[in-house]
Amino acid sequence: MALTREQMAQRVARELQDGFYVNLGIGIPTLVANYIPDGMDVMLQSENGLLGMGRFPTEEEVDADMINAGKQTVTARPGAAIFSSAESFAMIRGGHVDLTVLGAFEVDQEGNIASWMIPGKLIKGMGGAMDLVAGAENIICTMTHASKHGESKLLEKCNLPLTGAGCISRVLTDLAYLEIKDGAFILKERAPGVSVEEIVEKTAGKLIVPDHVPEMTFDE
Amino acid sequence: MAGFDKRVASYEEAMEGIESGMTVIAGGFGLCGIPENLIAEIKRRGVKDLTVVSNNCGVDGFGLGVLLEDHQISKIIASYVGENAMFEQQMLNNEIDVVLTPQGTLAEKMRAGGAGIPAFYTATGYGTPIGDGKEVRVFDGRHYILEEAIKGDFAIVKGWKADRYGNVMYRHTAQNFNPMAATAGKITVVEVEEIVEPGELEPSQIHTPGIYVDRIIQGTFEKRIEKRTVRS
Numbered sequence: 001m002a003l004t005r006e007q008m009a010q011r012v013a014r015e016l017q018d019g020f021y022v023n024l025g026i027g028i029p030t031l032v033a034n035y036i037p038d039g040m041d042v043m044l045q046s047e048n049g050l051l052g053m054g055r056f057p058t059e060e061e062v063d064a065d066m067i068n069a070g071k072q073t074v075t076a077r078p079g080a081a082i083f084s085s086a087e088s089f090a091m092i093r094g095g096h097v098d099l100t101v102l103g104a105f106e107v108d109q110e111g112n113i114a115s116w117m118i119p120g121k122l123i124k125g126m127g128g129a130m131d132l133v134a135g136a137e138n139i140i141c142t143m144t145h146a147s148k149h150g151e152s153k154l155l156e157k158c159n160l161p162l163t164g165a166g167c168i169s170r171v172l173t174d175l176a177y178l179e180i181k182d183g184a185f186i187l188k189e190r191a192p193g194v195s196v197e198e199i200v201e202k203t204a205g206k207l208i209v210p211d212h213v214p215e216m217t218f219d220e
Numbered sequence: 221m222a223g224f225d226k227r228v229a230s231y232e233e234a235m236e237g238i239e240s241g242m243t244v245i246a247g248g249f250g251l252c253g254i255p256e257n258l259i260a261e262i263k264r265r266g267v268k269d270l271t272v273v274s275n276n277c278g279v280d281g282f283g284l285g286v287l288l289e290d291h292q293i294s295k296i297i298a299s300y301v302g303e304n305a306m307f308e309q310q311m312l313n314n315e316i317d318v319v320l321t322p323q324g325t326l327a328e329k330m331r332a333g334g335a336g337i338p339a340f341y342t343a344t345g346y347g348t349p350i351g352d353g354k355e356v357r358v359f360d361g362r363h364y365i366l367e368e369a370i371k372g373d374f375a376i377v378k379g380w381k382a383d384r385y386g387n388v389m390y391r392h393t394a395q396n397f398n399p400m401a402a403t404a405g406k407i408t409v410v411e412v413e414e415i416v417e418p419g420e421l422e423p424s425q426i427h428t429p430g431i432y433v434d435r436i437i438q439g440t441f442e443k444r445i446e447k448r449t450v451r452s
Contacts, residue, residue: 047323048249049393056451064252064443065380065394071250072449082392084399084427085249085275086331089324093344112347123311123320124302126350131324134344165347 001193002174007218010035011172012101012140016042023047023092023132025102026070028142032101045097047128049088052080069128092128093135100136102129104143106158109205111168111180113141114160126163133164145173145202152204154185175199177216184208189216226386226436227415231261234409234437238374240267245330245372246274246284247401251446253394254283255411257439258376263287271295273330273370275323275397277307282444291315297370299323322350325367327400332369334403334432339368375405379412379428386433387426388412395427402428409435
């Protein structure tokens with residue numbers, strides 16, 4: 001079975017470490033915040049200028065001046081800091097954020113990522129994504145392994161305009177957890193019940209399959 | 221003393237001197253911390269052919285979106301222009317020139333514009349369409365592209381509190397692009413929720429020192445919320 005969005009978030013959350021500053025993109029990455037392990041302190045960075053994003057507000061707490069980068073109303077947790085967009089991207093570009101999790105349309109075996117534009121179809125802009133992928137050492141890309149029509153999104157070379165070049169080293173799809181190294185995807189884990197053969201079939205880029213590929217496990 | 225009194229009495233006076241063809245830098249992120257009354261005054265004046273520099277372009281009927289209704293914007297420099305059907309239409313009809321710019325690069329372009337730095341190198345956008353045609357240099361084995369600063373004929377800014385000297389504080393994440401915008405205008409106009417007496421603002425807590433600010437006006441704000449999200 002392919003992973004659900006919630007399971008993908010749970011799997012990404014296992015990469016968190018106590019004391020990490022983390023930027024979570026829109027979509028599945030946002031859900032990761034729900035799975036921060038108990039006893040672990042993680043500070044969420046929102047690129048509109050908030051370090052220490054808290055929970056969504058109650059009706060009474062809603063404040064138009066307090067939003068996240070997805071423009072949702074949020075709260076600031078104790079220990080949070082608020083600053084300008086220039087300051088926010090100084091910490092991003094300067095490599096101070098420990099982990100960035102973001103979605104993508106395509107990733108290729110050279111670590112290139114395309115996530116912001118589909119010519120003729122979707123031209124909304126890159127927001128902070130280009131700065132995030134340029135600035136972070138440690139990025140996890142979350143995406144579906146293939147399109148609804150079965151076309152692989154893990155490619156030899158991205159077809160769409162790039163968001164960043166050679167910057168992605170880890171990908172979590174609904175089928176597998178992979179690393180990218182030396183011009184190839186390396187299959188590290190597979191979703192429960194998903195066969196290596198299915199992953200091979202749905203990976204268009206060069207894929208290295210180790211002798212043993214463990215199956216992910218989930219509590220619930 | 222009077223020389224430092226930046227207060228103006230009306231929005232008409234606040235935007236005096238704006239003309240068609242000018243470049244306007246606007247603070248705000250989405251609809252958060254936008255100078256909504258200064259935008260309304262630009263609409264009222266009907267000036268056209270504006271170049272607008274802002275992270276977003278508002279939504280249909282609110283924020284910078286209202287300037288699209290009478291085709292006042294001919295060029296926009298922004299990082300994200302979704303959520304706006306009229307914008308999309310004008311873009312598809314080639315009525316508006318859109319320069320999509322990475323958000324951090326956009327913030328730094330404004331900051332550099334206000335800080336006397338004509339251009340800077342950043343790794344952001346290297347190897348992507350954003351880097352096409354831009355000068356590339358390698359520092360410590362990494363590729364960087366040269367990005368140029370932006371200055372505006374006007375900067376329009378939304379603050380929380382200010383004094384008549386033009387010292388400004390922002391509230392929560394309504395800060396966003398406002399401090400950089402404030403430095404980058406030939407004429408910087410700040411509208412705030414409250415003008416307080418000099419000395420009431422703690423000097424070390426001021427975000428935008430008055431030296432950057434030309435005009436201050438107190439207004440009332442709708443503060444529309446784009447995505448109201450609550451926990452149950």
